[in-house]
Amino acid sequence: MxxxxxxxxxxxxxxxxxxxxxxxxxxxxxxxxxxxxxxxxxxxxxxxxQSKLDVFHAVIEEVMGEVTLVLASESPTASTSLSEYRTQVERIARALFAAFQKNRSLARLLFVEAPGISVELNEKLQAAVTFFGSSTQAYLDNGVARGFLRPALDTELTALAINSMIFEGVRHVAAAGEATEVLERWIAASTGLMFEGISIRP
Amino acid sequence: MxxxxxxxxxxxxxxxxxxxxxxxxxxxxxxxxxxxxxxxxxxxxxxxxQSKLDVFHAVIEEVMGEVTLVLASESPTASTSLSEYRTQVERIARALFAAFQKNRSLARLLFVEAPGISVELNEKLQAAVTFFGSSTQAYLDNGVARGFLRPALDTELTALAINSMIFEGVRHVAAAGEATEVLERWIAASTGLMFEGISIRP
Amino acid sequence: MxxxxxxxxxxxxxxxxxxxxxxxxxxxxxxxxxxxxxxxxxxxxxxxxQSKLDVFHAVIEEVMGEVTLVLASESPTASTSLSEYRTQVERIARALFAAFQKNRSLARLLFVEAPGISVELNEKLQAAVTFFGSSTQAYLDNGVARGFLRPALDTELTALAINSMIFEGVRHVAAAGEATEVLERWIAASTGLMFEGISIRP
Amino acid sequence: MxxxxxxxxxxxxxxxxxxxxxxxxxxxxxxxxxxxxxxxxxxxxxxxxQSKLDVFHAVIEEVMGEVTLVLASESPTASTSLSEYRTQVERIARALFAAFQKNRSLARLLFVEAPGISVELNEKLQAAVTFFGSSTQAYLDNGVARGFLRPALDTELTALAINSMIFEGVRHVAAAGEATEVLERWIAASTGLMFEGISIRP
DNA sequence: GATGAATGAGTTTTCATTCAT
DNA sequence: TATGAATGAAAACTCATTCAT
The missing domain is CATH 1.10.10.60 (Homeodomain-like)
Incomplete structure (x- = not known):
């Protein structure tokens, strides 16, 4: 008790x-x-x-845990077609936004404050980014293997680029206050960019 | 003297x-x-x-000045075809990487430290991000107008997404030490993503 | 507790x-x-x-409070004759000396240090001097009204002159160490000057 | 040269x-x-x-020198009657006021700043006050000896009381801006107090 | 377990004074 | 002789952390 x-x-x-x-x-x-x-x-x-730093670590871990939870609830190999994958990406994005929407300032804490506090924390953050990177990479590899993504894809770096877009989106939407409309536009813009690119199709 | x-x-x-x-x-x-x-x-x-904060402002302004210089040396309406624009994007990316390559940690300073220091500095940063956003948007608008980019493009948010990729690239390459190879891979991956998307072409 | x-x-x-x-x-x-x-x-x-200045303010207010207490214990209209007033003046003088005798250097603090520290403190001091001035003036006005003080008296400025004598006395006696004798001489000299002047009576 | x-x-x-x-x-x-x-x-x-303190000493000495000059231009034994002495006192008072009127803030410097700066300076100030005291005392002794001042006068302490009135007058008039009128009132009030006292004459 | 008074190391900032030019 | 860049000692103030109650 x-x-x-x-x-x-x-x-x-x-x-x-x-x-x-x-x-x-x-x-x-x-x-x-x-x-x-x-x-x-x-x-x-x-x-x-134990200390102020200690509780800050705990806070950051908490936030990172929520993100991890979102990712863990999806499987990188679940999608068998382009449209399935696209739906999955949108679902993940919405879940991430929701996680940060609860307390928008947490995004600032995670992305802005945390890396400057201590080397240890920064490394933890970097590790997380890398982990999220490999996670996304697994999705891309799955798509390439199943033939619905471009075979020449540099899946490692493309994964990082995609993640940066997603996290920038979180930051942007978090900064935009009441934001359902902005959220929808961001998801449309970023998935459009992600799947089709900007150039006109031949 | x-x-x-x-x-x-x-x-x-x-x-x-x-x-x-x-x-x-x-x-x-x-x-x-x-x-x-x-x-x-x-x-x-x-x-x-005058103070520690004063010199930090000066440092940040210096860095932002260099970035502005890179952007100012290109014209958003110069490209008349897809291949011209793609070349231009690569040129800008290389110039940005070079600017931060001089002192790699400056990127961290600019993107990670600065926003948390003072409201004034944060506003300055936000203004810069917005400015870079409209700059990129002008390039996209040009491409749409000339017909070599997708007409349905949400140029405002797509511009932000692209910028986030570029700056994440700067961060990533800066973190990777001696990095010519990584740089080339990053440019290939991100321009590939940007122009063609990840999905296989029909 | x-x-x-x-x-x-x-x-x-x-x-x-x-x-x-x-x-x-x-x-x-x-x-x-x-x-x-x-x-x-x-x-x-x-x-x-809160600060060094804060505690100094508190010290000065403490001292001014004691002086105010002395003045508040007497009534400007109590005396109905010259001898009564003279007795009252001596009583007030003794009480003031006693107040500063506790810690002789406080007089220096109040009259010498305080006005030079901050505008706020100086104004407070000036207000106190003005207040003590009007207090003394009330005593003089009472004496004139009752007919035992000279009718032509410029009570306002004479009050200031008397106060300056009294406070100088405090300073002087405070500077003189163990001072009962000096105190008595000062009281005799200053009340003599105050009531009779220096010139020989016709 | x-x-x-x-x-x-x-x-x-x-x-x-x-x-x-x-x-x-x-x-x-x-x-x-x-x-x-x-x-x-x-x-x-x-x-x-040699130092900031050095020049401050020089400034204070300069001011004290002017005061000394005023006193030196008069002789304590010159007056042979009450009216002569009263005229002399008024002349001295006017000369002192004039000396400080040139630069009113000097009074503040002398009476307010100086004693708090250094022990040495404070002692010098005290010595000056004592000197001015004995000077005034010489005038009083002369009056007593010649029979136009009260024989019972405690000339030492009465001298100090008179001086405190005069210097307070300087301070007061100096604080009162353009002050010819105030000056005249002050001289009238303080010499009235000094020569006749406040009590009604029998 | 809970508390909050006590602590002092650590930082920013000022300015009298020196001294090389 | 004149200068003003360089210096560093000194002081106010903050706050994470401890520990006696």
């Missing part, structure tokens, strides 16, 4: 920290502000997290 | 600052480190820049 | 600050010296006062 | 320093400001004065 209570409190602190970090940024946030956000003693914070 | 010397010293401090900022990040950098990097008294720094 | 302890500590810092300020002057005093005076960490000071 | 030029320059710096000190106060004044006031190199200052 104490276990449960402890876990709950840790979770509460984590969420308060995420909120304050998202609002003020890592450096401008003080541990005192996080504590006050919960009407909690300053010292209590240190019973649940 | 004093004028010249002063300008030289200011430049030297600017470059030292850029180096240290790039290496350690804004917050982890102390003015003392910048001074020590030049074997210079701490107070001397303050003869040339 | 914490409330009480907090108030006590604040008071202790206030008194330590008064002592150091009185001894070394505002500018020559460092917050570190105040802290060391109490064998206290530097940061602790900033838990109780 | 060089001698003369040197003396002139020193004088110019002295006056510039007085002006800036008077305007901004000792601590807020920087040596650079004094130099700029003369369109002069910063280093040049140090060819004429």
């Amino acid at each position: 104490a276990r449960v209570k402890t876990e709950e409190k840790r979770r509460a602190i984590l969420e308060a920290a995420a909120a304050v970090f998202a609002k003020r940024g890592y450096h401008a946030t003080t541990v005192g502000q996080i504590a006050k956000h919960l009407d909690m003693g300053l010292g209590t914070f240190y019973r649940y997290f | 004093a004028r010249v010397k002063t300008e030289e010293k200011r430049r030297a401090i600017l470059e030292a600052a850029a180096a240290v900022f790039a290496k350690r990040g804004y917050h982890a950098t102390t003015v003392g480190q910048i001074a020590k990097h030049l074997d210079m008294g701490l107070g001397t720094f303050y003869r040339y820049f | 914490a409330r009480v302890k907090t108030e006590e500590k604040r008071r202790a810092i206030l008194e330590a600050a008064a002592a150091v300020f009185a001894k070394r002057g505002y500018h020559a005093t460092t917050v570190g010296q105040i802290a060391k005076h109490l064998d206290m960490g530097l940061g602790t000071f900033y838990r109780y006062f | 060089a001698r003369v030029k040197t003396e002139e320059k020193r004088r110019a710096i002295l006056e510039a320093a007085a002006a800036v000190f008077a305007k901004r106060g000792y601590h807020a004044t920087t040596v650079g400001q004094i130099a700029k006031h003369l369109d002069m190199g910063l280093g040049t200052f140090y060819r004429y004065f």
Whole structure:
């Protein structure tokens, strides 16, 4: 039971920290502000997290976990045709947007704050980007193998380029406030670019 | 003569600052480190820049200036055919890579550190991103008007998506050390994606 | 209980600050010296006062409060005869001397340091001087109205002149160390001057 | 000739320093400001004065010198009657007011800034006050000896009380801007107080 | 477990003074 | 003699972290 209570409190602190970090940024946030956000003693914070950096790591991991969850819910080899894959991509994109839509500032935290905080964090971020890259690459490889994507595709780097578009989309839409319309336009534009390119078809 | 010397010293401090900022990040950098990097008294720094933030602004503006220079050297309406435009895009990409190749960490500074430092700086960055966006959009509009790009193109958002790919490329190649080979692969992959998309042509 | 302890500590810092300020002057005093005076960490000071200027304001207000208290305990219209008024003046003078006797250097702080520190403080001081002036003027007006003071008296400026004598007396006696004798002489001299003037009576 | 030029320059710096000190106060004044006031190199200052404190001492001595000059132009034993002495006192008061009227802020410098700067300066000021005291006392002793002042006068402390009135008058009139009227009222009020006291004559 | 007072290392910034030109 | 670039000591202030209650 104490276990449960402890876990709950840790979770509460984590969420308060995420909120304050998202609002003020890592450096401008003080541990005192996080504590006050919960009407909690300053010292209590240190019973649940070792340091300010520690809770920031936890927040970032939480966010990365959600992204991972989205990716894990889809299979890279599920699609057998172009249209299936396109549908799958749109589904993934929407899920990612939704994850960040909950708290738009989290995107800023993840993409803007985090890499500048510590080498360790930056490496973790880079690892995640690489992981997302190989994940996307697996989808592309599947498409090439099944013959519905171009055979000459440099799947490794193309995967990175696609991911950058997706994450930029998250950033952009997150910045655009109430954004359902922008979201739809972004998905249309980026999947259009991704699947057909910009040049006119012969 | 004093004028010249002063300008030289200011430049030297600017470059030292850029180096240290790039290496350690804004917050982890102390003015003392910048001074020590030049074997210079701490107070001397303050003869040339008003504050740590001041020199950081100057560094960022310097970098943005170089990017602007690259874009300004090309005309959005110069290309009259698909192949001309594709050549132009590759030329711009190479020039951008070269600009950041001088000091690879500058990309990190610009894209990762800067937005989190001050509201003013963030706005400046956002303005630049928007500007680069409209610039790219002008190229796309030209292509649509001349009939060599898809007529249905959402040129505004597609421009942002393309830019995100390009800047991610800069980041990626910059991170890859000695990188001529990676650069060529990136350019091939991203222009391939950009012009033809990933799907097999009917 | 914490409330009480907090108030006590604040008071202790206030008194330590008064002592150091009185001894070394505002500018020559460092917050570190105040802290060391109490064998206290530097940061602790900033838990109780916002800044060095803040604690100085508090010290000055404390001193001005004591003076105001002395004046408030007497009524300008109480005296109905010359001898009553003379007794009242001596009583006020003694009370003022006593107030500053506790810590002699406070007079220096109030009259010498304070006006040069900040515009705000100077205005507060000027307001106090003006207030003490009108207070004294009320006593003089009472005496004129009751017919025991000279009818032609310029009560406004004469009040200021009298006050300057009194405060100079405070300063002088404060500077004279163990001073009962000097105090008595000063009171005799200044009330003699005040009531009879220096010229021989016809 | 060089001698003369040197003396002139020193004088110019002295006056510039007085002006800036008077305007901004000792601590807020920087040596650079004094130099700029003369369109002069910063280093040049140090060819004429050893330090910032050095020039401040010189400025204060200059002001005290003027006061001394006023006192020296009168003789404590010159007056042989009450009316002669009263005329003499008014003459001295006017001369003192005139000396400070040239630059009103000098009064603030002398009475407010100076005592807080250094122990040495404070002692010099105290010595001056004592000196002015004995000077005034000599006048009073003369009056008592010649029989036109009260024989019981405590001439030492009465002298200090009178001086405090006079200097407070300088301060007050100096603070009152264009002040001929205030000056006349002050002289009337303070000499009235000084010679006749406030009580009605029997 | 909870608290919050105490701490002091670490940073930015100023400016009197020096000294090479 | 004049200059002003260079210097670094000194001071205010912040805040993550500790620990006694």
